[in-house]
Amino acid sequence: MTATDKAVAQAPATRRPLAARDAAASARARRTKRLGRIGLNSVALALTVLFLFPVYWMFSTSLKSNSQVLVKDPVFFFTPTFEHYSTATGVDLFWTYVRNSLVVTLAAVLLALLVALAAGFAIARLHFRGRRGMVLVVMMAQMAPWEILIIVMYLNARDAQALNSLVTLIVIYFVMALPFTIWTLRGFIAAVPKELEEAALIDGCTRTQAFFRIIFPLLAPGLMATSLFGFIMAWNEYAMVLVLNKAPEMATLPLWLTQFQTNFGNDWGATMAASSLFTVPVLIVFILLQRRVTGGLSAGAVKG
Template sequence: MNTRTLGRLWRNGVALLLAAVFLFPVYWMFSTSFKSNSQVLTRDPVFFFTPTFEHYSTATGVELFWTYVTNSVLVTLGAVLLALVVALAASFALARMRFRGRRGMVLAVMMAQMAPWEVLIIVVYLNARDLSMLNSLGTLVLVYFVMALPFTIWTLRGFIAAVPRELEEAALIDGCDRFQAFRRVIFPLLAPGLMATSLFGFIMAWNEYAMVLVLNKAPDAATLPLWLTQFQTNFGNDWGATMAASSLFTVPVLIVFLILQRRVTGGLAAGAVKG
């Protein structure tokens, strides 16, 4: 066995070990959701069992469950679409146009991306309260849109900068105006970047808990992250229902990621190094 083969085996072994370490909690979450209460609350781990769906019935039987689902879908899609529309215009300006303060704007976008949004919860709450915007899905859409915008601008800027100017100039010579050249030439080449940024915004808005906990306390304005906390009571935690709810909450993200996996990986890499 030569050195190259040994090196490959060593790297593959480490990769498999890390994959097992990261995937085991996910496996345990899904498996626990199918166990009975006696199998969940035991000292010895149970690996072989007869599946039961009672915990899923408990999780989906919560009052206003479908309201939570609808709110999460509306808020997530609204924030992602709004961020994409604004970021496309902003990233095109940063990549193609030369204006005073351009470098400062790029630096501001980077700083906004690095800032922890949790430190702004009090400020956001006070502004929403003073403007009578508490318990509103529109407020969550605006907040999540602002949170996703810096990353979206930064990534799409790299993709637009990577498109040769000659393609756009050729479209202008052929009779297209600036908007038509963008729509017909540049926009089709941005698919990997759009998918990468959309997935990032989707995961961020879908999983966000702190903002919705503070801004939307009304049950009919809550989202799924608050639904996950309803199985913890003063009498104890219903771990089976919690794991079932967590599994249902995770499935949409897994499906979207598996569908977009290849384009997302390439999009993040290309958008990070180009431009």
């Protein structure tokens, strides 16, 4: 018997039950943690299936023939057909609606980002009279329901002879996206360490140069998040274009989608194909941006 074995044999009997109880408690804690993780993952998986199933059903219906769509029992296995997409894209002025939606959405998002960068930097870094009031106004504008302002906007656009204009839509969508963009970018700018900017100023940079060389590269997650929000908001917006742009050549895809369903009635395959075409750009933008949205803000900005 070794000296270690003798020491263990001579140890008080009360220590071994305590060690055994500690080991059992640790095992129970690990088992509870594992079961909790499995439960949370199961709930997340169930919610994912619940939210993705309507999207799957929309895309699958758009690829079925009419005889497979209008049946009592759902069809899960079928040979895809693209005839419904030909019907949807063959509607008059379809590509005009696509162009209008892209122009209005991209212009509004870019304008909101440019203005919000300047405003967010001023709120986060500069101290001036009325700063708190500006923050309060931004928060109030973010909470405002824009639908109640439709009549006022219509009257103003009518008096300015700005109805049936893409420029009017761009301005309105820009104003709608601006409060959220300012508030979000303000938080990201405030999270960047001031020491980085001060070091750039000491090295001879102006405040503008320090912003674009130091702060701006670290704002990628915030820019992606706000761009995604602005794109989805402007791309899906329906009420404003319905009231302000009555001319068919000035409509956007949301208005086209509602008119498409009205014109084609019970042709659900073509309706689902039109809905899929409307959804694809949002899915593409989300897939491209979602990784950067969750990325670290200033990882690697300071050398270790």
